[in-house]
Amino acid sequence: MMFQGSEHVGDQEHFRLITEAGGTLNGTTNRDRTNYFETVPANQLEKMLWLEADRMGFLLGAVSQKKFEIQRSTVKNERAQRYENRPYGLMYERMGEALFPRTHPYSWQPIGYVEDLDRVDVNDLKAFFLRWYGPNNATLTIGGDIDKAQTLAWVEKYFGSIPRGPEVDKAAKQPVTLDHNLYLTLEDNIQQPMLLMAWPTSYNGATDEASLDMLARVIGGGKNSLMYQNLVKTGEVVDAGAFHDCAELACTMYVYAMGQSGDKGDLKTLRSKVTGVLSELGKDGVTAKSVNELKGMVEASAIFGLQSVSGKVSQLAAYETFFGDPGYLSTELGNLRAVTPQSIERAYAKYIQNHPSVSLSVVPKGKTSLQAATPNFTPAPRIIPEHKQLSEADLKKQLREPVDDFDRSVMPQPSSPVEAVMPELYRFTLANGIKVLGTEYQETPTVELQLVVPAGVVLSRKAKPVWHS
Structure with a gap:
């Protein structure tokens, strides 16, 4: 749902705006976190901050039952392709059920079970977003060819007015033990x-x-x-x-x-x-x-x-x-x-x-x-909290509306065009004919060396075939 538009960004526009700028984007989730990331030319930074802030502060106005049903179907298909119909695909789901008690959050996979997907509705999604997707439960990192002062000013402009969400306590460590094999x-x-x-x-x-x-x-x-x-x-x-x-x-x-x-x-x-x-x-x-x-x-x-x-x-x-x-x-x-x-x-x-x-x-x-041995484990029944149907009135009580002194519907334009700056090269030729090209790189204490010999298939085709009788 996070890529399906927000209040000031149209459907599918998130993808279009980034890819048209020559950038890439994605999002991933695991047991402990969800992240969203994009790589773009440096002059697109303000637009990226505008996009990210809009879906943090203004997502729910663009969420509809139709979009929810499409994404629910997408997740079901993903589960079928990556887990149920993939060879060995259910191994770690079975392992999690055996290693962890049912009350442990690692006893199920992040994608969940089909019955869970069938149980929830669009208001459950909105409530989850309001509970966890507040600025006080997020970390924003920015790197690249940036002006630090300008970048911080943009961050303050687009994210600073988004109200805090509910407090999120640090989860206690929960390592487990086994009583028997x-x-x-x-x-x-x-x-x-x-x-x-x-x-x-x-x-x-x-x-x-x-x-x-x-x-x-x-x-x-x-x-x-x-x-x-x-x-x-x-x-x-x-x-x-x-x-x-x-x-x-x-x-x-x-x-x-x-x-x-x-x-x-x-x-x-x-x-x-x-x-x-x-x-x-x-x-x-x-x-x-x-x-x-x-x-x-x-x-x-x-x-x-x-x-x-x-x-x-x-x-x-x-x-x-x-x-x-x-x-x-x-x-x-x-x-x-x-x-x-x-x-x-x-x-x-x-x-x-x-x-x-x-x-x-x-x-x-x-x-x-x-099999290695006769199975001696059957998963315990799942502990599923009673599902309370949420109404629009319930959700309105939780809504947090940013108050701005600028018009968020105006999309920032790219700053001045950027050009790639090629590193300075040094070059020389050894007495034996080897041509050496190099450049200095000091961000990490590493050295990379590559030796290229033009002796591939192209040259082998030029050689005359040798026939043996």
Whole structure:
């Protein structure tokens, strides 16, 4: 609905105005936040602030039952395409139901269930917007070729008069634990059976989060990992890996392995091999050499992510939203540098070694004989609050009307045209004929090198074919 127009912006105009200016835009949502972003030429900044402020302060006047029904249908189709009709698409929905109690917000996926979509109406959407989409529950980040004083003046002009919404308290951390091993089976339209195992761990920002992230890489992060070396490289599985899925309230360690087609994909045998690989970690520990290599890779990735304007503003927004500190990167890198083989081993012992897990077997339809174990878990009934039908009168009591001293219906025009400024190049030729081109870039402590050799298919076609009798 956020892209379908607002009081001063017509239907579909949000998309048109940005794309015609040569920009890109999108929005995403996950368990902890929703974001909206656009990248445009610098002279379009005032117009972008006008657009964003209009849908924050003036969205509901443009919301109609017809638009709501269109978007409800769109979300249903998205759920069908991305979850229900996609191979392995329901894995994490099933995992969430098993890992978290029904009262936990991570026990369901952000897209929800079809019955939830059918239950709500357009007034529920408006009430949700009024509850959560106030300026006091938002973070605005801007980066690029801007005039800071002018930018702040525009922000004040377009956002400053939008009234605060209801207060939003910081959610308490809610990491979970398991009492015993849980087993689930999902029959799916697939050929290769898959085993997905999960252990609940800590939460985003916990002191041991960095050690858990490194533990996931040791177990299954790349070709030097335990899972790859012991299962993929040997040809026993098609694919295998691990990752630490960390969110604001709780985190989870996932280990997965995709078996061969047919009877070779017996997940009971595969689970035994996976647990065997993990037990070796408990016996042999982690080497300082491998930890230092992984830390270097992760730190480099974090720095590379700051090379684009989009990367910078995204990180600033995330750090401010979840930690109240836009400069949290220095803390995060400090935590990473403090990781040792001993801290990784402690994390393994605290959360994984001899601790209960959830094992999900994804098997071809009709092939439950391939499952890792007989299922022993059935989701508890969902706890759904009583749905109170909201009237227009109820919503009017919650409306917050901005009061302005300018006409918001007048769309700002672009400032003076912008031109790309190409970096200065230096160039020279080595004695052996190599031509060197370079430029200086000092925003991040990185260097990129590219060697180009014109020896591709074009040249091979010019060569005379050699015939052998």
